[in-house]
Each structure stands twice: as C-alpha cells, then as structure tokens.
Amino acid sequence: MTVDYWIGAGVLVATAATDAAYVMFTSSVVSRRALAAANWSSVWYMLSSFAVISYTNNWIYVGFAIVGSWIGAYLTLKYFHREPSHPPAPLQPKV
Numbered sequence: 001m002t003v004d005y006w007i008g009a010g011v012l013v014a015t016a017a018t019d020a021a022y023v024m025f026t027s028s029v030v031s032r033r034a035l036a037a038a039n040w041s042s043v044w045y046m047l048s049s050f051a052v053i054s055y056t057n058n059w060i061y062v063g064f065a066i067v068g069s070w071i072g073a074y075l076t077l078k079y080f081h082r083e084p085s086h087p088p089a090p091l092q093p094k095v
Contacts, residue, residue: 001058001060003058003060003061007061008060008061008064009064010050011050011051011061011064011065011068012064012065012067012068012071013068014047014048014050014051014068015047015048015051015064015065015066015067015068015069015072016068016069016071016072016075017047017072018044018047018048018051018068018069018072019068019069019070019071019072019073019076020072020073020075020076020080021040021043021044021047022040022044022072022073023072023073023076023077023080024036024040024076024080025037025040025041025044028040051065051068
C-alpha cells in the first residue's frame with residue numbers, strides 16, 4: 001500500500017475547502033438566503049467528490065481528509081464568520 005503525497009495534499013485541500021463550503025452553506029441556510037445556500041451546496045458536493053474518490057481507493061487518505069476537514073472548519077469560523085444581520089431580540093423574563 002503506497003501513499004501518493006500529492007493526492008494526500010489534494011484530499012487535504014479538498015476537504016478543507018469542503019468544510020469551508022459547508023460552514024458557508026449552513027450560514028446561508030440559517031440566514032434564509034436560498035440562492036446562496038443552493039450555490040454553496042453545489043460547491044460543497046463538487047469538492048467532496050474528489051476526496052471521496054481518492055480515499056475510497058486507499059484508507060490512508062482518510063487521515064488527510066480528517067486534517068483537512070478540521071482546518072477548513074476552523075479557518076472559516078475563525079476568519080470568515082459574519083455576525084447575523086438581524087440579531088435575535090433579547091429574551092424577556094416571565095413574570
């Protein structure tokens with residue numbers, strides 16, 4: 001069982017981008033932006049196909065996918081998180 005580190009790097013980058021797209025998709029859904037959610041969903045599936053095809057032939061690539069997934073979610077939330085445009089109203093105490 002051999003590992004091609006270029007494919008491993010591709011899986012890592014693809015899963016990082018996949019998780020970034022998933023975070024943006026979820027943000028669009030929560031914000032009820034249908035067009036943006038649909039666009040991010042299509043990007044998400046396109047990116048994930050490379051990683052899935054790559055690591056189904058060799059389970060070692062799952063490790064690259066795990067690291068890429070962590071990096072994508074972390075960086076997206078750390079650097080691209082936007083505050084909601086309409087924050088929820090404060091809760092009123094029950095009297």
